[in-house]
Amino acid sequence: MRLPLIGTLKLRGRLTLYVTLLAVAPLFISTWLGVSITQEMMQEQVHEMLRIEAEGLKDLVEASLAERETSVRSWAEDALLRESLQRNSYALSDAVLSRLQLRYTTFTGLVLFTEDGKAVSASTPALRESFEGQEAAVRDAPWFKAAQQGRFTSATLTQEDPVFGMQVLHLAAPVMESRGGRRMGVLLAAYDWGQVGEVVKAALARARSRKNESFALEVRNGAGSVLFDSRGEKAWSIPNAVAVEAINGPEIPDVGDGWRFVALSDPEEVYATMNKLRAGTAAGVMAAAALAILAALLLSRGITAPITRLSQVVRRIVQEGDLTQKPDVRSDDEVGELARSFVQLVDHLRETTESLQRGTQVLTDTVAELTRAAEQEESNLTRQAAALQQTQVTAQEIKQTSEVAADRAAAVLMVASRAEELGQGGVRALAESMNGFQTLRDQVNEMSEQISGLNERAQRIGGITLTVKGLADRSNMLALNAAIEAVRSGEHGKGFGIVAKEIRTLANQSIQSTGQVGGLLEDITQAIHKTVELSEQGKLRMEAGLTQARTSGESIEALSGIVQDNMNAVRQISNAVSQQNAGINEIFGALTDLSSLMHDTMVGLQATQRVSQSLREVAEQMQHVARSYRV
Known part of the structure; x- marks a missing residue:
């Protein structure tokens, strides 16, 4: 870690600081x-x-x-x-x-x-x-x-x-x-x-x-x-x-x-x-710290002086590129060993530089050939990629059209299936309607026969009513005669007169009731006649509706056959469109894979070009570095 203050000091300053800290810190x-x-x-x-x-x-x-x-x-x-x-x-x-x-x-x-x-x-x-x-x-x-x-x-x-x-x-x-x-x-x-x-x-x-x-x-x-x-x-x-x-x-x-x-x-x-002890101790510590700083300065100066001379030689080599420089350090300690090792390093660097200058020329020529070949291959791949891109666009359009056709075929197939179901349902409903009409006709015929019988019975009841009325009239007449005779008989005929009176009263009530029954029978007879007429009309209309229903049933059966044929045709079209869509998907997938391969090829080619460019730059840098040193 680079400290804000210590990192800016040179070796002599750091040695002085470290030695002072080692001496003063334990004392403090x-x-x-x-x-x-x-x-x-x-x-x-x-x-x-x-x-x-x-x-x-x-x-x-x-x-x-x-x-x-x-x-x-x-x-x-x-x-x-x-x-x-x-x-x-x-x-x-x-x-x-x-x-x-x-x-x-x-x-x-x-x-x-x-x-x-x-x-x-x-x-x-x-x-x-x-x-x-x-x-x-x-x-x-x-x-x-x-x-x-x-x-x-x-x-x-x-x-x-x-x-x-x-x-x-x-x-x-x-x-x-x-x-x-x-x-x-x-x-x-x-x-x-x-x-x-x-x-x-x-x-x-x-x-x-x-x-x-x-x-x-x-x-x-x-x-x-x-x-x-x-x-x-x-x-x-x-x-x-x-x-x-x-x-x-x-x-x-x-x-x-x-x-x-x-x-x-x-x-x-x-x-x-x-407090006095603290002040005396602080003064002693400050004096010891001053002595430690002075000793650290002398020690750091003795250590860094040879290193400074060696640094000057290295600076001239770096700035001027002159590998003929040699450090003048006469010392048998670690710094002297460092100087001798540095001389050996300069000799090896001189030999390496000469080899580097020869190798960089060969590397530059090779990189130039590699760059020309990569540029030619890039031009060919660019044309192929453009054609493949156009083919892929066309395939995409065909795929979209095929998908729309498949969707439309599926929709038509659903509609045809629904029409087939409705046709079959219509046939079944028509058959049920025909059966209902037949049953209704039978019921109407039976009701007509029952109404005819009811009319006959009503006529018979009318005859019986006339007979009862006649009997009532005769009873009324007989009761009148009996009353007359009772009056003639005097006291002996009073009881018979009361009976005759009651009989007359019953006869009058029978006449009234017979009249009412006659009126009701006449209303019932008229209603029966109307019902018979309506039954005849309904029978005729039923026959006409039954005929029309038979005609509609034949038409619906024919329509159901046509719908069935259309359904079979739509199924065949849907299967063909599905197979076509699957084939187009395979073609589009192949084009996509081919496009990916072409993209990967382009990426690899671009990477090759970048490597070639990097090699060219490295070769130029190596040439520059190799030429910066005098050997």
Whole structure:
């Protein structure tokens, strides 16, 4: 791979670069590893030192708080304090608190309160007077409420106490009865929080001895509020400070559980030694790199000088074509061996050039003959290809015409087949129609005979109706005569008269019914006569239709025969056209193969011409090259 910068350098520059890299790279890597390891070790040492200081401060403050809390609880159990609260006499309690104040100087004051927050006794009268009238504020104070619950709190440590005038830790414990366990009051011991500054003096002195002026210690509560800062009220900000914190855990229960003790310092100061070491190491590495570069320059110059002289000789040979040049390199190393090998190479090149000049002339003549023969063959093949192309076009047209004829023959064959099927169907339909007409004629004849018989029966019924009418008339007459006779007979003939009347009534009804039946028979007779006439007409028309159907059947049978003959002829034409199309396809396929062969021949000939051209160009180049050297 050719690098963007290194690929443009000459041998001397690359040798200088590679030797410098071989000398400087391990130095840089080892120095970087050493500095990194040293920096990591120093950082670990700094963090360990800060951790020790933070842990030490935590242990001291934790032990001090635990001790003060224990003391306050034991003082709250003092019998004199209980007795003072019980008797409401506080001379003894004042003496006890004053004595404790003198003995434990870390407390700024001790105060005894009743349950309602009233200060009844203190280590000094002035302190007791300071709490006068502050009962409500005392009852609302977090430390008073915590004391009533039997625990300590540091909620008020973040601000200055208005009574004591300083930052104090309110350690308050309940005063209980010895027997009943009733809470009687609260004992407050105000721990001077400024005493923490005395605790951290030793740690600050150790830091000063290490020239670490920025070292500081902080105490923060669980919420992050600063409870103590060794730098005082005008604490300065340390950007990117190196800080390690220790957390006061619940192992030793005290009011400071959850507090964070932070040891921090300025990184520029604690890492000053490391920065100096890094700067000195960088200066040493740069000096070593400069020496390595100088040595690499001298080494590369000694190696490349003979190669430069050899390169000049090669350049003259290439530019002037003078093979009589010989390099002037007096050396027994690899460069000298290269120069001697180059002299042998020039001798062989001189001999090769002489042979090449003789061979190129023969090659040029041969290529000229081959080119003339290829041009003549190309001219003949071009004419043959043109004729073959014209034949192929004609065959293509014949093939298209044959395909159209085959398609038309197939279409005619399909139409003829359909006509044959329709003709045969027509013959079958006509035969079925003839049979239907014959059956219909028989049915008409039979219906005509039945109608004739029905007419005769209707005439007979008419005669019977006339007979019934006559009988009814006679019955009516007889009934009239009987009624007359019944009237003549008087009372004896009344019953017979009623019968005669009924008979007359029946006779009249028979006459009416006979008249109606006669009218109906007359209508039926007329309808039968019309039906007979229509049957005769339908019979005549049926005979005429049957005759026409026979004539149409004979015509359709003749047409079916003609269609069958045409169908046979179309099949023969279709077979002939298919055979012709197959033959034309074979001819066209042969012409296509011949055209492909002709194309392949042309391609081979063109390839031969290109090879001849390439040989001509190579021969000319060989002649040019062979003539460019003087031998």
